[in-house]
Amino acid sequence: MPSxxxxxxxVQTDVKTFQDQHGPVALIQQPPAPVFQRLAQQMGGARTVFMAHRSRLADRLMAMLQGFEHLQVLFLKPKMDGExxxxxxxxxxxxxVHDPSVSKFHAFIRWxxxxxxxxxxxxxxMNGTFVNAIALGEQEQQLFDGDGLSFGDAQFLYVRAETLHAHLCAAIPSVAR
Structure with missing residues (x-):
């Protein structure tokens, strides 16, 4: 699990190579809310961006990629349909997910x-699974680029590999796109 x-x-590779190496989607560990809100404000964002709607994806990703070097990224690299x-x-x-609020068997993600x-x-x-701060209950839900995903108290940002690649490139000005 890379940081x-x-x-x-x-990120020096093109987006296709990046996606082939890592898979089509990633879950980026989100920092604790107070820390993340402080960083977002320091970066000029007066609004709360933590666990916000996916329309604020660029704000959240840039804050996370610029301010948190050690955040872990979980890539999903499915080998077959329905995995x-x-x-x-x-x-x-x-x-x-090493968090006490996460159950031994907490959730399933299907490709x-x-x-x-x-x-x-x-x-x-025991502590539920949430998409954009809304509890799933027993239903399965589709994930969209930029969704906030929580397993108990452990929070992640769900992003497509091409979105992550683009924002990593944007965070490093010298990278050719």
């Missing part, structure tokens, strides 16, 4: 190659 700092070194990624605290999970999208479903977790 933002490590990804900056890899399911288990999210939980157990080391055997596809996506391991749909047909439409190129991911779908998330809670696995009966």
């Amino acid at each position: 933002v700092r490590e990804l900056r070194a890899l 399911v990624f288990a999210v939980g605290r157990l080391e055997t999970s596809s996506l391991v 749909s190659a047909g439409d190129g999208n991911c779908y998330v479903r809670d696995a009966g977790s």
Whole structure:
């Protein structure tokens, strides 16, 4: 699981190579709300951008990529249509999230190659799964570029690889696009 700092070194590749190496989508760990809000304000944003709607994706991504070198990025690299990624605290999970509010088996993320999208479903977790701060309950929900995704208190930003690549390039002025 690379950090933002490590990804900056890899962004020298074109977007297709970046996507082939890492997969079509990523979950970027979000910092705690007070820290993130302070950074956003320092960067000139007076509004709250933490767990905001995906229309503020550029604001959130730039704040995260510029201000938090050590944030972890979880890439989903599906090998087949319908592949399911288990999210939980157990080391055997596809996506391991080390947070006490995350259940051993917390949620499932399913890849749909047909439409190129991911779908998330809670696995009966104790603290719930949320998309843009709305609890999923028992339903499966499609994820969109820029959605805020929470497993208990562990919060992530769901982004497509091409979006992440573009913002990493924008954060490094010398990178040729």
